[in-house]
Amino acid sequence: xxxxxxxxxxxxxxxxxxxxxxxxxxxxxxxxxxxxxxxxxxxxxxxxxxxxxxxxxxxxxxxxxxxxxxxxxxxxxxxxxxxxxxxxxxxxxxxxxxxxxxxxxxxxxxxxxxxxxxxxxxxxxxxxxxxxxxxxxxxxxxxxxxxxxxxxxxxxxxxxxxxxxxxxxxxxxxxxxxxxxxxxxxxxxxxxxxxxxxxxxxxxxxxxxxxxxxxxxxxxxxxxxxxxxxxxxxxxxxxxxxxxxxxxxxxxxxxxxxxxxxxxxxxxxxxxxxxxxxxxxxxxxxxxxxxxxxxxxxxxxxxxxxxx
Numbered sequence: 043x044x045x046x047x048x049x050x051x052x053x054x055x056x057x058x059x060x061x062x063x064x065x066x067x068x069x070x071x072x073x074x075x076x077x078x079x080x081x082x083x084x085x086x087x088x089x090x091x092x093x094x095x096x097x098x099x100x101x102x103x104x105x106x107x108x109x110x111x112x113x114x115x116x117x118x119x120x121x122x123x124x125x126x127x128x129x130x131x132x133x134x135x136x137x138x139x140x141x142x143x144x145x146x147x148x149x150x151x152x153x154x155x156x157x158x159x160x161x162x163x164x165x166x167x168x169x170x171x172x173x174x175x176x177x178x179x180x181x182x183x184x185x186x187x188x189x190x191x192x193x194x195x196x197x198x199x200x201x202x203x204x205x206x207x208x209x210x211x212x213x214x215x216x217x218x219x220x221x222x223x224x225x226x227x228x229x230x231x232x233x234x235x236x237x238x239x240x241x242x243x244x245x246x247x248x249x250x251x252x253x254x255x256x257x258x259x260x261x262x263x264x265x266x267x268x269x270x271x272x273x274x275x276x277x278x279x280x281x282x283x284x285x286x287x288x289x290x291x292x293x294x295x296x297x298x299x300x301x302x303x304x305x306x307x308x309x310x311x312x313x314x315x316x317x318x319x320x321x322x323x324x325x326x327x328x329x330x331x332x333x334x335x336x337x338x339x340x341x342x343x344x345x346x347x348x349x350x
């Protein structure tokens with residue numbers, strides 16, 4: 043293992059200390075960002091194989107109190123999440139398109155004997171995995187609304203001025219509305235992202251709110267699984283934790299609000315804006331020289347020790 047320097051309680055320490063197992067630390071990214079970013083298990087799914095490992099605000103990760111940001115380096119080079127006991131590695135040992143850095147069973151990954159979970163910290167600050175280095179794909183850290191300008195459709199629309207696209211056009215003055223009185227059966231509003239995305243949260247800004255509605259997810263646009271349902275909504279803005287992979291999100295409205303779901307005495311549904319937030323950056327691997335050419339240090343990670 044190459045010997046560089048790491049950040050330790052704001053003091054420089056030799057990286058040889060990383061050889062010790064059972065010494066938890068946070069991996070702080072060198073990426074340019076308004077706040078300090080750490081490598082953490084997405085949505086705190088520390089015990090889930092396949093859970094993505096992504097950049098998150100260090101303060102927020104710590105505040106989650108689920109250990110998503112705590113790692114330890116095993117004697118064999120595996121990077122193990124302290125809370126869940128899973129190891130970070132290259133899923134399926136497939137680096138095509140950058141691959142996916144995610145949690146996996148430590149024993150199984152080690153038995154694969156292909157280096158998919160064996161890391162080495164280089165003196166440059168890069169973390170090497172076999173012949174690749176850890177990096178990020180995306181323009182900048184943080185969450186982005188992936189529903190903006192996406193393909194949308196509604197089973198009921200009042201007129202062209204209030205079409206489904208008005209809910210994702212970014213214009214605060216526009217909104218989608220269903221036909222007046224068309225509330226006897228469910229009215230569906232779908233968002234097709236065009237590709238599989240790990241959605242963190244969903245936000246619905248209602249113009250004419252539904253009292254009863256559900257949210258269902260699909261990875262292929264055919265089979266849907268319900269992620270949320272309520273019959274007692276009284277909010278004008280609804281925020282929901284989704285924390286699942288989906289390509290298509292369907293909002294099914296089945297009962298309008300008795301007071302706010304009316305226009306000229308007739309029931310309807312209306313959405314001023316619908317947003318689906320996902321991490322803007324995705325952890326990947328790429329050739330080390332190529333990763334080193336990044337202009338924002340997205341390929342640099344520094345271990346910051348924490349007290350047990």
